[in-house]
Amino acid sequence: MSDFKKELNSLGKIVEQELAKLLPQKDEFPPKLHEAMHYSTFSGGKRIRPIMVMKAAELFGMPYEKVIPTACGIEMIHTYSLIHDDLPVMDNDDFRRGKPTCHKVYGEALALLTGDALLTHAFATIAKNSKIEGICPNAVIDVIEKISLAAGANGMIGGQTVDISSSGKDIDKDTLFYISRHKTGALISISLWSGARLAGASNKDLERIKAFGENIGLVFQIVDDILDEKGDEKTIGKPIGSDTKNMKNTFFHLYGYDGCMKLVAQLSSEAKELISKYKNNDFFMELTDFLVNRSY
Amino acid sequence: MSDFKKELNSLGKIVEQELAKLLPQKDEFPPKLHEAMHYSTFSGGKRIRPIMVMKAAELFGMPYEKVIPTACGIEMIHTYSLIHDDLPVMDNDDFRRGKPTCHKVYGEALALLTGDALLTHAFATIAKNSKIEGICPNAVIDVIEKISLAAGANGMIGGQTVDISSSGKDIDKDTLFYISRHKTGALISISLWSGARLAGASNKDLERIKAFGENIGLVFQIVDDILDEKGDEKTIGKPIGSDTKNMKNTFFHLYGYDGCMKLVAQLSSEAKELISKYKNNDFFMELTDFLVNRSY
Numbered sequence: 001m002s003d004f005k006k007e008l009n010s011l012g013k014i015v016e017q018e019l020a021k022l023l024p025q026k027d028e029f030p031p032k033l034h035e036a037m038h039y040s041t042f043s044g045g046k047r048i049r050p051i052m053v054m055k056a057a058e059l060f061g062m063p064y065e066k067v068i069p070t071a072c073g074i075e076m077i078h079t080y081s082l083i084h085d086d087l088p089v090m091d092n093d094d095f096r097r098g099k100p101t102c103h104k105v106y107g108e109a110l111a112l113l114t115g116d117a118l119l120t121h122a123f124a125t126i127a128k129n130s131k132i133e134g135i136c137p138n139a140v141i142d143v144i145e146k147i148s149l150a151a152g153a154n155g156m157i158g159g160q161t162v163d164i165s166s167s168g169k170d171i172d173k174d175t176l177f178y179i180s181r182h183k184t185g186a187l188i189s190i191s192l193w194s195g196a197r198l199a200g201a202s203n204k205d206l207e208r209i210k211a212f213g214e215n216i217g218l219v220f221q222i223v224d225d226i227l228d229e230k231g232d233e234k235t236i237g238k239p240i241g242s243d244t245k246n247m248k249n250t251f252f253h254l255y256g257y258d259g260c261m262k263l264v265a266q267l268s269s270e271a272k273e274l275i276s277k278y279k280n281n282d283f284f285m286e287l288t289d290f291l292v293n294r295s296y
Numbered sequence: 297m298s299d300f301k302k303e304l305n306s307l308g309k310i311v312e313q314e315l316a317k318l319l320p321q322k323d324e325f326p327p328k329l330h331e332a333m334h335y336s337t338f339s340g341g342k343r344i345r346p347i348m349v350m351k352a353a354e355l356f357g358m359p360y361e362k363v364i365p366t367a368c369g370i371e372m373i374h375t376y377s378l379i380h381d382d383l384p385v386m387d388n389d390d391f392r393r394g395k396p397t398c399h400k401v402y403g404e405a406l407a408l409l410t411g412d413a414l415l416t417h418a419f420a421t422i423a424k425n426s427k428i429e430g431i432c433p434n435a436v437i438d439v440i441e442k443i444s445l446a447a448g449a450n451g452m453i454g455g456q457t458v459d460i461s462s463s464g465k466d467i468d469k470d471t472l473f474y475i476s477r478h479k480t481g482a483l484i485s486i487s488l489w490s491g492a493r494l495a496g497a498s499n500k501d502l503e504r505i506k507a508f509g510e511n512i513g514l515v516f517q518i519v520d521d522i523l524d525e526k527g528d529e530k531t532i533g534k535p536i537g538s539d540t541k542n543m544k545n546t547f548f549h550l551y552g553y554d555g556c557m558k559l560v561a562q563l564s565s566e567a568k569e570l571i572s573k574y575k576n577n578d579f580f581m582e583l584t585d586f587l588v589n590r591s592y
Contacts, residue, residue: 024448024449024450028449028450029450029454029474030454030457030458030461032457032461033449033453033454033457034449037449080412084408084409084412087408089404089405089408090405090408108385109385109386109460110457110460110461112380112383112385112386112408113380113453113456113457113460115412116376116380116411116412116415116453117448117449117453119412119415119416120415120444120447120448120449120453121444121445121448121449122444123419123440123441123444124440124441124444124445124448127437127438127440127441127444128441130434130437137433137434137437138426138433140437141423141426141433141436141437142423144419144420144423144440145419145420145423145424148416148417148418148419148420148423149417149420151416152320152413152416152417152420153320153324153329153330153333153413153416153417154320154324154325157329157409157412157413157416158325158326158329160409161326161328161329161406161409162326164405164406164409165326165328165406178325
């Protein structure tokens with residue numbers, strides 16, 4: 001295993017240990033709700049967003065330990081968004097990462113409330129970051145405001161709204177970019193911004209790290225679309241673009257394999273350019289390559 | 297109209313004007329989502345929670361104008377909770393305050409996202425309170441943390457979880473109190489706490505105003521249960537305790553009319569005692585009487 005992957009794994013484990021402390025405990029009342037919050041939070045996942053918060057803080061000279069509440073709060077927001085997206089009125093998915101989705105285990109009503117509870121608890125968790133020495137209260141407030149906006153109606157929820165309402169329809173490239181930038185990109189990019197803001201980065205550096213996040217957010221989504229297609233062909237052998245519900249709303253459908261690879265090359269090159277001026281940028285260079293070359 | 301009711305109306309109008317500014321605008325992209333956020337936010341309501349934030353700030357010497365972002369953020373949380381509670385998987389209500397519920401107008405998927413968006417935007421809105429002169433950033437962070445906890449798994453969502461899972465079952469008095477304290481009481485009580493905290497109230501005063509809120513929160517719920525029964529009898533003449541879905545889980549069912557009135561008298565008297573030591577407590581004394589005597 002490469003050093004980069006070892007670091008990803010090791011930071012991912014730290015995130016999970018901290019999440020277990022920062023969530024309300026599993027046996028608190030009412031028990032089913034807390035159990036469901038833990039079930040969905042600990043159902044796997046690469047913990048890429050919290051790791052980005054932590055490594056962005058490090059890039060600007062702050063030890064990653066100091067931004068863990070914010071990192072974990074963002075993972076709670078990510079988890080809530082998956083629970084709500086999987087509900088029957090949304091994408092209606094029975095499995096995620098090979099495990100039954102929250103509503104398949106706990107029922108739809110409780111899954112809805114579990115998502116609500118994780119989203120709500122995220123902000124109490126991020127607020128706790130102000131209690132860590134060396135963290136400026138105004139930075140915590142900025143981070144709360146920006147995360148709320150990135151996850152909200154003009155961010156992640158806006159992207160999900162357009163995605164849902166485009167289901168089964170032909171969409172144009174602008175709409176596809178809107179969906180990807182908002183549904184996936186906004187939270188990735190604000191993760192990096194938040195770590196940097198807590199570490200005291202300048203406005204110029206904040207802009208740059210955010211732009212880096214926007215680029216790799218798109219890379220992440222385009223590669224996801226490619227993997228979905230390849231996965232489909234390999235595992236069940238059905239023709240590309242057959243019956244998958246949102247098949248038309250993918251980069252693969254609108255750009256084809258070669259077009260996607262060209263986009264990925266351009267976006268990842270821009271991302272590396274943005275990050276090249278910083279010392280100790282190894283993690284972010286390798287992260288970019290990892291997102292380009294990943295096979296899962 | 298009494299001076300108290302005039303003040304309620306006039307503050308309610310101010311809250312609505314400010315909500316219209318603090319929400320993302322109705323014509324922002326994606327339009328249906330923003331339209332739905334406005335539809336549910338401006339579907340009536342007494343705006344009692346934001347008014348409590350404002351009057352609690354005044355009680356401790358701060359002009360109410362300074363706590364408007366927090367007041368409006370709490371109203372957004374209240375509105376999201378109504379949208380999600382009305383969904384078919386929860387209470388399945390078609391009307392609220394005489395108007396079709398969010399999912400009846402916009403569909404279930406968009407109603408779910410609209411609730412998510414209001415809950416999310418609440419925290420960006422509260423964070424904005426730090427930009428107002430004379431407000432201490434640490435107070436804003438405390439308020440964000442406490443509101444998140446009061447609205448979360450150990451607060452409002454916990455209450456709703458137990459309420460939903462008790463539907464159609466016999467519950468005991470402890471469970472009924474748990475539901476009421478959490479589902480209704482937690483947000484009312486934290487509204488008062490938040491206004492007082494932003495105004496710089498002492499820990500002792502914060503405890504007292506919170507206890508006042510807990511008492512009037514229970515009064516609010518018990519009177520609600522009585523009105524539900526009376527309303528039923530008057531308007532459709534069906535026997536008490538017949539087919540209303542959660543009929544058994546009410547104070548009226550477990551305590552009867554006389555028992556309820558006794559509880560209301562005791563709780564409101566304790567509330568007034570708690571608030572009696574403050575100068576300029578007229579609003580809170582009259583609010584308590586209003587909650588006891590209201591007929592709507």
